[in-house]
Amino acid sequence: MLDATFNLSTTTTPRAFNGHTSIYLPVIATIEDVQVESKLEKVYDVRLPGGENLGHSPGQFVMVSLPGVGEAPISVMSSPSRTHDTFRLCIRNAGDLTNVIHKLERGDRVGIRGPFGRGFPIEVFKGKDVLIAAGGLGIAPARSLIDQIIDNRADFGRLIILYGARNPSELLFRDAMAEWEERDDVEALVTVDRADDTWLGHVGVITRLFEHIQINPYHTVAITVGPPIMYRFVVMELSGKGLTPEQIWMSFERRMKCGVGKCGHCQVNHRYACQEGPAWTYAEALAFEEAL
């Protein structure tokens, strides 16, 4: 199974490379819409020149740049099923570049390179129960996968979404979550590390949600996206429920500087997260040191 899935690489040909000689040359895209998602996150609808479809797969990322500020990797939030002439990014105000991005408005321009990397092999997930465990901002790349599954619901078995945030004010996509809770073909559970007066739901780290679900280990794939510290504990829970390392996928979101397998920053041993990742199975991750 390992080899079969490993070869399912998605496009790694950089878009900006087509027709250009420089692999570092972005295209100039336009921000079509900005929505405030939380105190720290905003959601951007980005339009490529001519409204070209980004053509990504869930789990891939783009390099976003601003003149004079720099460039950073950002996971794509929108699913391919909901990406037409714009694609969507959820960006946390957490550094020099994202601080300036947060000041951008509709009509402003950004540089885009990508999509890059190997996303989640959604074809392999078809017919199986899919469990997605997302922590914090990890829900943004997870959205790409979740919406893709919801929009092709009949192709998959159960869809179980576990989502954890530090506190209720940091919960993202409350509207989408309300929709998931309404549906009888989605099982969504949300928890916060620390509750406040407004919170009536689960309290505790994301792994606490596992006691509320039953899964069929022979028929399930699990995908986890979030802070690295979370992976170790989520993997323990999933293993405890009988999933093999080949059934567990995770995203290794490193701070890529080039996105095209040259700069070295995202390397995990002899593998580039920007080329062969960021989506890797736990089995693959176990084969190299210091991945987790």
Next chain:
Amino acid sequence: MQLISHSGLATWLDHLAQETTLIAPRNVDGVLLYRPVQSSGDIVWDFVRPVLSVKEAFFPATERVLTIEKTGQQIRLNETVPDGERVIFGVRSCDARGFLAMDALFANTEPVDVYYTTRRENTALIGLSCNEMGETCFCTSTGGAPDDPTGMDLMLTEVDDGYAIQVITEKGAALLPEITLQELAGEIPQPVLNDPVPFPPMEAWPPQFNDAYWADMAERCLSCRICAYVCPTCRCFDVRDEPLPAENGSQHFERIRCWDSCAGEVYRQIAGGHNPRAAKGDRMRNRFFCKFYYYPEQYGPVACTGCGRCVDACPVNIDITEVMHAVQRLAEVEP
């Protein structure tokens, strides 16, 4: 093989300096570097190796990749691909061997890095054999030799009456002076070699990953990254934007890439501040694993040419040959 006299060589190099950009070992404020020269008189002849490898002529320490012009909401980008033909004279075998590793990544792995490949295509390399190995040299232990012509277009070796010229490529043949050269009488002298150091095979490395050796060895590391800067094969880089003088109400910037190193503290830091390779021992271990295990695993060539620069440059005497000894010893104890 042909022979060129000392004066014939000087005339030829003067001619090349007139015709094209000639780069050669030159004294720059007391530091020996590969730099453009105006005439053969600028060239330093008696040297072990320049302080920085010839890598910087192909992958400069800081290099502009784009210019960016912002006027209101409009953004204009220009790629700044290098042009101009060059000849580099006095290239050491260890430095040319570094191209095996650099080419594997930048030129032979898709997508191709046009900044690097353009310079490679536009540049001819005239090698100069070492008569003897420097004190910290160990090229013979990493597959090279002081007179190894790998990667060169022409290879020169000093003999009694001048220099023996070995033609390696057509590009090199096209550079040869138009004067008739004498045939070399006798043999080319063999270089004086240092004792080899152990070269642990690839399979010797992974079992030592969790050994306490790495933390011990790296304890004195200052994370200054000079080892990567002088290395002919280290090729990690950072990308950043810098302002240029503004014009006519528009803002100008350049996007540059500059050398970076896995020995640096924030090299591996990821979003949210987490750093999967924060400890010094882990970072230094990565440096050596990259050279002797990851790079060969990923691309084929070993990412060390035995030039010995990092041994000379390290302010706290971290010695790559000691690491090779140590890994060899560990592998023998615990194969």
